[in-house]
Amino acid sequence: MVDSKTQDKRDDILDVAEKLFSEKGFEAISIREISKAAEINIAMVSYYFGSKEKLYEEVVNRKLISSEMIIKYIEQHETYTNKLFAIVDMFINKFFERRDFQNIIFREMAMNQRTGMAELITNRLHQNFSVIQDVIENGIKHKEFKKVDVELTVMTIIGVVKTYTTSCSIACRVLKIDDPEKVYDDKYKKRLKKHLKELLVTHLEIKL
Amino acid sequence: MVDSKTQDKRDDILDVAEKLFSEKGFEAISIREISKAAEINIAMVSYYFGSKEKLYEEVVNRKLISSEMIIKYIEQHETYTNKLFAIVDMFINKFFERRDFQNIIFREMAMNQRTGMAELITNRLHQNFSVIQDVIENGIKHKEFKKVDVELTVMTIIGVVKTYTTSCSIACRVLKIDDPEKVYDDKYKKRLKKHLKELLVTHLEIKL
DNA sequence: CAAATTTAATTAAACGTTTGTTTAATTTGC
DNA sequence: GCAAATTAAACAAACGTTTAATTAAATTTG
Numbered sequence: 001m002v003d004s005k006t007q008d009k010r011d012d013i014l015d016v017a018e019k020l021f022s023e024k025g026f027e028a029i030s031i032r033e034i035s036k037a038a039e040i041n042i043a044m045v046s047y048y049f050g051s052k053e054k055l056y057e058e059v060v061n062r063k064l065i066s067s068e069m070i071i072k073y074i075e076q077h078e079t080y081t082n083k084l085f086a087i088v089d090m091f092i093n094k095f096f097e098r099r100d101f102q103n104i105i106f107r108e109m110a111m112n113q114r115t116g117m118a119e120l121i122t123n124r125l126h127q128n129f130s131v132i133q134d135v136i137e138n139g140i141k142h143k144e145f146k147k148v149d150v151e152l153t154v155m156t157i158i159g160v161v162k163t164y165t166t167s168c169s170i171a172c173r174v175l176k177i178d179d180p181e182k183v184y185d186d187k188y189k190k191r192l193k194k195h196l197k198e199l200l201v202t203h204l205e206i207k208l
Numbered sequence: 209m210v211d212s213k214t215q216d217k218r219d220d221i222l223d224v225a226e227k228l229f230s231e232k233g234f235e236a237i238s239i240r241e242i243s244k245a246a247e248i249n250i251a252m253v254s255y256y257f258g259s260k261e262k263l264y265e266e267v268v269n270r271k272l273i274s275s276e277m278i279i280k281y282i283e284q285h286e287t288y289t290n291k292l293f294a295i296v297d298m299f300i301n302k303f304f305e306r307r308d309f310q311n312i313i314f315r316e317m318a319m320n321q322r323t324g325m326a327e328l329i330t331n332r333l334h335q336n337f338s339v340i341q342d343v344i345e346n347g348i349k350h351k352e353f354k355k356v357d358v359e360l361t362v363m364t365i366i367g368v369v370k371t372y373t374t375s376c377s378i379a380c381r382v383l384k385i386d387d388p389e390k391v392y393d394d395k396y397k398k399r400l401k402k403h404l405k406e407l408l409v410t411h412l413e414i415k416l
Numbered sequence: 417c418a419a420a421t422t423t424a425a426t427t428a429a430a431c432g433t434t435t436g437t438t439t440a441a442t443t444t445g446c
Numbered sequence: 447g448c449a450a451a452t453t454a455a456a457c458a459a460a461c462g463t464t465t466a467a468t469t470a471a472a473t474t475t476g
Contacts, residue, residue, distance in 0.1 A: 030436080251465090431463080446448090446450100
């Protein structure tokens, strides 16, 4: 069994690494910076994780949303409309609370480096996207939604949320927000949810 | 006056650097890699551009879309609907032909490093977004569009295109495309344009 | 117009840093 | 007293940049 105190230390390092990696990227952050921020010796990263790359893999792996989680989250809702709305809520919530992490994910997606890592992420993301796709497809089949380009509709949902959370400085300017931290206020979270749902209501011709 | 042969060499280096930076990011690419790919001596980068950072700045600067270009492109269209459609066409065209470059831009946006560079990009992007915003706002004012959340609608337009072009591997999986290069086929370009326009038509309640 | 001279382009080698990782010694907790 | 945790120091490799020497091109001169 893993010592709980040791686990805490590991988690500390993972948290710090996640924050730094997300801010500046994998290559731009040195083990020395991570060690300093986590207040540990440089050698401890190799000691705990083996290498910088393996540390990074663990950072990514531990926070990926599982499609099972999404399915469990939406299965309690009756109509496809409500399932879809639940997905919107969930995704925006997750993106807002894990905004640091999302930066890592989508930066990794935009590159073809570290192919193993990219493949892992692609697989997991695709699973998540498939859940959304299924809901929309079933909604169409049951005449709850109008026929649309399902795949691109999925990308639209992700695209809006992703752009909002990963291009914070642009969001600030567009929304005329003075303090970058306010971008993640509840006020704007609600506004984003409202916008995305209205967009889907008209696009899918949902009758409320 | 700058020698045209020298200018060609510079452009060669800029092209190679753009490709490599876009694939793996600024920090992950060394001057030695760039030199090798461009078939020049390592010292030539410093000689031509001063430093790696200044080379990067030039890579970014020379390909940013100017808002003047957008304005000129759309002013020939009469209705706000056609202006908006022209914007959609233009953005998708630009994103498709400059997909390498877009990776750089949005990676830079997601980070807060190199603050000077980020600020430059933010300013330029914001100008471009403002043009779209103006069109939508005026369309609403002239009753051509329904009242919507204009700012988030702008982010939606950008978000879809951006997600499509900068997450190629995900686009492949979602759209069931076997060869990554096909993602940028005309077929899919048309499909994306069609989807985005239909999305806007319903969202803004445009009567065609 | 060719030779001489100056300027620009290009090169290989070396520079000092910083990188990720390892080693071997020391401290800590049980 | 022993194993695990932690440390400081050292490692080779790679980094961006600079240097000083050489070649190529352009300009001036006789």
